[in-house]
Amino acid sequence: MESGDDGYDELFGVGGGRRRMRGVGMRSVPAFPMGKIKLGQATGDFGFDPLGLGEVPENLERFKESELIHARWAMLAVPGVLIPEALGYGNWVSAQKWAATPGGQATYLGNPVPWGTLPVILAVEFIAIAFAESQRNGESDPEKRKYPGGAFDPMGFSKGANLEELKLKEIKNGRLALVAFLGFAIQAIAYPGTGPLENLKTHLADPWHNTIANILIPRSVL
Numbered sequence: 483m484e485s486g487d488d489g490y491d492e493l494f495g496v497g498g499g500r501r502r503m504r505g506v507g508m509r510s511v512p513a514f515p516m517g518k519i520k521l522g523q524a525t526g527d528f529g530f531d532p533l534g535l536g537e538v539p540e541n542l543e544r545f546k547e548s549e550l551i552h553a554r555w556a557m558l559a560v561p562g563v564l565i566p567e568a569l570g571y572g573n574w575v576s577a578q579k580w581a582a583t584p585g586g587q588a589t590y591l592g593n594p595v596p597w598g599t600l601p602v603i604l605a606v607e608f609i610a611i612a613f614a615e616s617q618r619n620g621e622s623d624p625e626k627r628k629y630p631g632g633a634f635d636p637m638g639f640s641k642g643a644n645l646e647e648l649k650l651k652e653i654k655n656g657r658l659a660l661v662a663f664l665g666f667a668i669q670a671i672a673y674p675g676t677g678p679l680e681n682l683k684t685h686l687a688d689p690w691h692n693t694i695a696n697i698l699i700p701r702s703v704l
Contacts, residue, residue, distance in 0.1 A: 525646065526653035543624050550628050553656020560659045563666055564679065566591065573677025575670050672697045 524546055536542040563574040571591050580586035581600050588598035597603075621627045629649070631640045639648055666678050673681055685692045 525649040526657075547624065547628050550653060550656065553653060553660055556659035556663045557656055560662050560666075563663075563677070567677045567679045573675075573680060574666070575675055575677060 535545055566577070567573045569591070577589075580588055586600070588595040588600075588603060618627055618630075621630070629640060635641075639645070642648070669678055669681050670676070
C-alpha cells in the first residue's frame with residue numbers, strides 16, 4: 483500500500499488519503515469525501531466536507547468562527563463538568579436543579595453564590611454576552627474576530643513565532659471537547675441524574691455488561 487494525501491495523514495496521523503494497490507492497476511481512490519474545500523485554507527482544515535458546508539465562502543467563514551467559539555466554550559465546560567464531580571461536589575446534572583426550584587440559589591463548590599438567583603444570573607449573563615457580541619460584531623476582519631488578542635491574550639501567545647501551531651492545537655483540542663460534551667449530554671439523557679465519572683466507574687466495574695448496548699438493545703434481548 484502507498485499513501486499519497488497529506489490531509490489524510492494530518493487528520494488520522496497514519497496512512498494516506500489516496501491508496502494504490504501495487505500491480506493491480508487501480509486508480510487512486512479517496513479515503514473520504516473531500517468536498518470543495520481546498521486543503522490549507524484555514525487552521526485545522528483537512529478538506530473533509532461531506533455535507534458541502536464550505537461551498538459558499540461567506541458561509542464557510544461564519545462556520546469557522548462559530549466552530550472556534552463553541553470549541554472554546556466546550557473546553558471550559560468539560561473540565562467544569564469533570565473537576566467538581568471528581569472532587570465530590572456532585573455532578574453537573576444535579577448542579578442545575580437549583581434553577582428549577584422556586585427561590586433556589588446557585589452554589590459554587592458547595593458555597594452559595596452572592597446574588598445567585600436565576601433572574602439575577604440571567605440578567606448578568608445577558609448583559610455580558612450582549613456586550614461581548616457587540617464588540618465582536620463591530621470587527622470586520624475575520625481573523626481579528628476569531629483571535630482578537632489584546633486583553634484576551636494576557637500571556638502574549640499571539641506574539642510568538644509558533645502562533646499557527648497554537649491555533650492548530652486549539653482547534654484540535656476544541657473539537658475533542660465538543661465531542662466529549664456531546665457524550666456528556668447523551669449520557670445524562672440515557673442515565674438521568676448521573677455524571678460522566680459515575681458512569682465511567684459503573685462501566686469499569688462490569689465492562690462486559692454496563693455498556694452502550696444497555697441503551698441501544700432492549701433488556702429482553704440481552
